[in-house]
Amino acid sequence: MVSKEDIQIKPGKLFINGKWVDSVSGKTFDVLNPATEEVLTSVAEGDKADIDLAVSAARKAFEKGPWKKMDARERGKILLKIMELIEKNKDELALLETMDNGKPISETTNADLPLVIDCLLYYAGWADKIHGETIPVRGEYFNYTTREPVGVVGQIVPWNFPLLMAAWKIAPALACGNTVVFKPAEQTPLTVLRLGEICQEAGLPDGVLNIVPGYGPTAGAALAEHMDVDKIAFTGENATGQIIMRAASKNLKRISLELGGKSPNIVFADSDIDSAVAGAMTGIFFNQGEVCCAGSRLFIEKSIHDEFVEKLSDKTAGMRVGDPVDADTQMGAQVSKEQFDKILGYIDAGKQEGAKLVTGGERCGERGYFIKPTIFDAVDNNMKIAREEIFGPVVSTISFDDIDEMVRQSNLSIFGLAAAVWTKDIKKAHRLARDLKAGTIWINTYNAFDAASPFGGFKQSGFGRELGVHALELYTQVKSVWINLGS
Ligand code: NAI
Ligand code: MG
DSSP states (O other): OOOOOGGGOOOHHHHHTEEEEOOOOOEEEEEEETTTTEEEEEEEEEEHHHHHHHHHHHHHHHTTTEEEEEEEHHHHHHHHHHHHHHTTTHHHHHHHHHHHHHOOHIIIEEEEEEEEHHHHHHHHHHHHOOOOOOOOOSSSSSEEEEEEEEEEEEEEOOOOSHHHHHHHHHHHHHHOOOEEEEETTTTOOHHHHHHHHHHHHOOOTTTTTEEEEEEEEIIIIHHHHEEEEEEEEEEOOOOHHHHHHHHTTTOOEEEEEEEEOOEEEEOTTTTOHHHHHHHHHHHHHHGOOOOOTTOOOEEEEEEHHHHHHHHHHHHTOOOSSTTTTTTSBBBOOSSHHHHHHHHHHHHHHHHHTTTTEEESSBBOOSSOOBOOOOOEOOOOOOOOHHHSSOOEEEEEEEEEEEEHHHHHHOOSSSEEEEEEEEEEEEEHHHHHHSSOOOOOEEESSSOOOOSOOBBEETTTESSBSSSHHHHHHHHEEEEEEEEOOOO
């Protein structure tokens, strides 16, 4: 195991055209450990001038560099090498992520890093399997299609899964032959900067991946507005998604958006109650609730409501919240003071709206952004805490006895990212899988992920699908070629 003392966190720079550089303005910003509120290091702060340099490096690498023209299998090999180096450094990366984000080391070690490694492995395998088709058109023609990279891709991610979101975005983009300008969240730039070093060591050509840490309204906006960027992939809050869409309209760049959620987690009386209790906890407390697909609306069938809430609340009250670096910790710190305050504000709103606070409902300890896992019972689906994304460890339970009415309420949300159903009745499970309006449906499980299975939203949870074969659609465009075989 790597311990806190073993890792040296050096000041972060921008990674542009294969070089580590200061920002044009010379400005830097501090990166905090949310569990201690201490400064971990400072990082160069990118802005429009740096984005311009990064985009021009990515453009040059795309048009003139070896990446796009390289044998596809060689591209795959470089991705595999990146994967191997991540694997070799996985303990260090897990610890760095934990210190930067506040999430428990058990989660970075057992969820984030394995999923990152899997994502690289999966898309390395795709690099030489992306091809077009031949089409039987009318007349004396031979018609075929090719799948080409989109070009220079801008990618903007949030702070909840910093390295994993980087893998989801960078791996398919590179496998398809694009070049990338990547902007991490200002709260959590450290692991992706380390990934930049790893990519360099793996032999990724200069300019193929550029990393520009900085703030949203400056560096992020400059990337989204840039006239020489061909596509933006964004994950984050809905209001930002709207800004990105407007900015992207300037040069009609392609966009894919993975936005918020208010996902229903539905428990029937005929489910295995203990599994469902565990699933309800994973659904909302994993990653301190800072998960876009968190099961934040817990629908419970009336006949088991009391028993279920009692079990859930006993287990929740016993959760170990604290030092994220401790291997036994189950829930760490919220990412920032801003998120901490926002969540406590929602908890106040829940109390004021008359929801019944069952457990939690306050900060935990005096230092660090820790919040006790919180359950509100007797919530009405129209309350603010049931409508808006809290992005914290706060679940709202809503009891139901009529299935159709429950499905109607489940779907009564601007979001549609995920939904889960707990039942032993196979017909009910499939019926709900059909009727729930969400991009992912989990039956008798929660937060199951695989690089091969698509992820993305219905409704205002966004559009475009990441992961799986579907991500190749985001990062390629189709060309149709006609050859006259007649006279
Ligand atoms: P955000 O959407 O503002 O930030 C995400 C990324 O977008 C960051 O890299 C940020 O720098 C960038 N960004 C911000 N403004 C931008 C702009 N004008 N142009 C281009 N890029 C911009 O999310 P934030 O403010 O960190 O979190 C606020 C709330 O959003 C959370 O409380 C949560 O409810 C929600 N959220 C949802 C996420 C999801 O995965 N669905 C992820 C993060 C936040
Ligand atoms: Mg914001």
